[in-house]
Amino acid sequence: xxxxxxxxxxxxxxxxxxxxxxxxxxxxxxxxxxxxxxxxxxxxxxxxxxxxxxxxxxxxxxxxxxxxxxxxxxxxxxxxxxxxxxxxxxxxxxxxxxxxxxxxxxxxxxxxxxxxxxxxxxxxxxxxxxxxxxxxxxxxxxxxxxxxxxxxxxxxxxxxxxxxxxxxxxxxxxxxxxxxxxxxxxxxxxxxxxxxxxxxxxxxxxxxxxxxxxxxxxxxxxxxxxxxxxxxxxxxxxxxxxxxxxxxxxxxxxxxxxxxxxxxxxxxxxxxxxxxxxxxxxxxxxxxxxxxxxxxxxxxxxxxxxxxxxxxxxxxxx
Amino acid sequence: xxxxxxxxxxxxxxxxxxxxxxxxxxxxxxxxxxxxxxxxxxxxxxxxxxxxxxxxxxxxxxxxxxxxxxxxxxxxxxxxxxxxxxxxxxxxxxxxxxxxxxxxxxxxxxxxxxxxxxxxxxxxxxxxxxxxxxxxxxxxxxxxxxxxxxxxxxxxxxxxxxxxxxxxxxxxxxxxxxxxxxxxxxxxxxxxxxxxxxxxxxxxxxxxxxxxxxxxxxxxxxxxxxxxxxxxxxxxxxxxxxxx
Ligand SMILES: Nc1ncnc2c1ncn2[C@@H]1O[C@H](COP(=O)(O)OP(=O)(O)OP(=O)(O)O)[C@@H](O)[C@H]1O
Ligand SMILES: [Mg+2]
Numbered sequence: 001x002x003x004x005x006x007x008x009x010x011x012x013x014x015x016x017x018x019x020x021x022x023x024x025x026x027x028x029x030x031x032x033x034x035x036x037x038x039x040x041x042x043x044x045x046x047x048x049x050x051x052x053x054x055x056x057x058x059x060x061x062x063x064x065x066x067x068x069x070x071x072x073x074x075x076x077x078x079x080x081x082x083x084x085x086x087x088x089x090x091x092x093x094x095x096x097x098x099x100x101x102x103x104x105x106x107x108x109x110x111x112x113x114x115x116x117x118x119x120x121x122x123x124x125x126x127x128x129x130x131x132x133x134x135x136x137x138x139x140x141x142x143x144x145x146x147x148x149x150x151x152x153x154x155x156x157x158x159x160x161x162x163x164x165x166x167x168x169x170x171x172x173x174x175x176x177x178x179x180x181x182x183x184x185x186x187x188x189x190x191x192x193x194x195x196x197x198x199x200x201x202x203x204x205x206x207x208x209x210x211x212x213x214x215x216x217x218x219x220x221x222x223x224x225x226x227x228x229x230x231x232x233x234x235x236x237x238x239x240x241x242x243x244x245x246x247x248x249x250x251x252x253x254x255x256x257x258x259x260x261x262x263x264x265x266x267x268x269x270x271x272x273x274x275x276x277x278x279x280x281x282x283x284x285x286x287x288x289x290x291x292x293x294x295x296x297x298x299x300x301x302x303x304x305x306x307x308x309x310x311x312x313x314x315x316x317x318x
Numbered sequence: 319x320x321x322x323x324x325x326x327x328x329x330x331x332x333x334x335x336x337x338x339x340x341x342x343x344x345x346x347x348x349x350x351x352x353x354x355x356x357x358x359x360x361x362x363x364x365x366x367x368x369x370x371x372x373x374x375x376x377x378x379x380x381x382x383x384x385x386x387x388x389x390x391x392x393x394x395x396x397x398x399x400x401x402x403x404x405x406x407x408x409x410x411x412x413x414x415x416x417x418x419x420x421x422x423x424x425x426x427x428x429x430x431x432x433x434x435x436x437x438x439x440x441x442x443x444x445x446x447x448x449x450x451x452x453x454x455x456x457x458x459x460x461x462x463x464x465x466x467x468x469x470x471x472x473x474x475x476x477x478x479x480x481x482x483x484x485x486x487x488x489x490x491x492x493x494x495x496x497x498x499x500x501x502x503x504x505x506x507x508x509x510x511x512x513x514x515x516x517x518x519x520x521x522x523x524x525x526x527x528x529x530x531x532x533x534x535x536x537x538x539x540x541x542x543x544x545x546x547x548x549x550x551x552x553x554x555x556x557x558x559x560x561x562x
Contacts, residue, residue, distance in 0.1 A: 201368060201399065202417035202472075
């Protein structure tokens with residue numbers, strides 16, 4: 001039992017994913033079709049990518065509620081710059097510049113001014129979405145200028161039968177896993193989440209550590225948004241709406257501890273896979289899509305309870 | 319080596335310290351005593367660079383200095399805090415090296431944490447301390463003595479010149495108390511100065527060359543421990559004797 005308790009949560013989640021996939025392929029004919037698997041993997045790549053950044057934020061004891069709105073802002077800005085005839089590299093730089101700014105504002109307010117991450121990023125959730133509305137003037141953008149083909153291939157294409165965003169997620173997850181294990185910054189991220197005061201006493205620049213994770217998280221949301229626009233072939237200011245919930249759910253299900261101090265790359269990816277799998281299964285089983293929010297919200301709460309029980313052996317505090 | 323001149327510290331309406339003078343020579347062990355809230359931890363944190371005093375001057379090797387946690391460390395000042403200040407979620411080794419992680423270069427360029435070297439070094443430090451702490455254990459699963467050893471190992475890492483210890487014997491067993499006192503003596507023998515905050519009279523008189531007593535933020539005594547006694551110090555702490 002002790003051994004089981006110590007097994008990383010990412011392993012449990014992967015086992016759950018495998019079990020659920022097994023059951024689904026038995027009860028639903030279309031589930032195991034190449035098309036469906038392709039769709040699931042691509043959809044979860046967008047979420048998984050951001051969940052990597054969100055995991056780092058949560059590991060410091062923070063949270064970033066603004067990722068969905070940052071996606072919307074980045075999508076609109078990138079789309080507009082492309083539509084104005086600029087090449088993709090310029091448009092992506094403009095989009096990611098906005099993401100960088102959002103991340104810097106979040107991180108500076110949380111890190112240097114020590115405001116509550118919940119409140120700061122809730123504010124940014126509203127600000128970034130509103131900016132997306134203002135900038136887009138509530139129009140849909142679907143003409144992406146000379147680099148349209150490139151954008152559509154990047155986000156919607158495939159390589160060796162696997163969707164491009166999935167490849168990117170794979171590379172990003174491996175980098176993130178190495179980062180968590182081998183970088184000093186990641187060590188400090190976990191330390192800040194474990195005991196912020198003691199980490200400060202040890203001479204670690206706590207504010208800078210926090211700034212960095214919020215910036216990383218925002219940038220990943222930006223990258224994900226650009227790929228997503230390429231996949232959808234159009235963008236509205238609603239891009240990424242409510243994604244914060246799925247991203248946070250992925251991170252938390254994958255073992256990121258909302259109290260801080262715990263979290264890993266594979267957990268985030270496994271969590272994202274599980275969320276997408278559950279969404280897909282519900283659809284295939286004919287459950288009204290309106291129920292999805294209830295399942296995702298419920299799974300965040302359930303993951304926290306399971307984590308608590310795994311650690312202390314009971315659901316309440318001692 | 320260390321010289322505090324007329325140090326004052328104010329937290330809003332609270333005057334935690336008033337006009338405190340203190341000198342420490344190399345290899346000297348000074349016991350700092352006082353009732354709860356007398357300002358002991360505050361004084362220690364000022365020397366460790368965690369608080370800037372609201373008035374007064376700190377001199378180090380004859381030079382006026384402004385201490386920050388980093389500059390204090392660079393001067394060779396290390397602190398072990400009352401609440402131990404460890405990260406529960408990390409291993410003993412990670413705590414020992416927190417903020418001073420060792421690196422090796424992957425492919426000659428990419429700096430990565432050198433887990434092996436850090437583990438070996440912390441194992442050595444635990445050996446020197448005579449502690450059974452295992453380098454890979456999470457602090458969350460440690461005994462009070464192991465936590466103390468981890469905090470001490472962290473402070474020992476850089477071969478400091480001045481060690482600040484805040485209640486190092488408060489959370490541990492009798493056998494471990496003897497070990498910590500032994501460690502303080504061995505530090506002194508290596509020329510390290512120690513500023514020891516403790517409530518335990520017996521600890522202070524066992525290792526300290528000098529006793530300093532604070533009462534409500536003021537220094538009321540500063541004398542060789544051989545010329546004082548536990549009874550006198552108790553009276554000074556409570557205020558039964560005004561000053562000595
Ligand atoms: N960060 C702070 N902010 C405000 N007041 C503080 C702070 N730190 C200490 N104080 C106040 O300063 C006074 C001295 O506190 P300090 O912790 O130095 O006492 P102490 O002698 O270490 O006591 P103890 O034996 O309980 O550890 C107390 O009145 C305390 O409430
Ligand atoms: Mg104290």
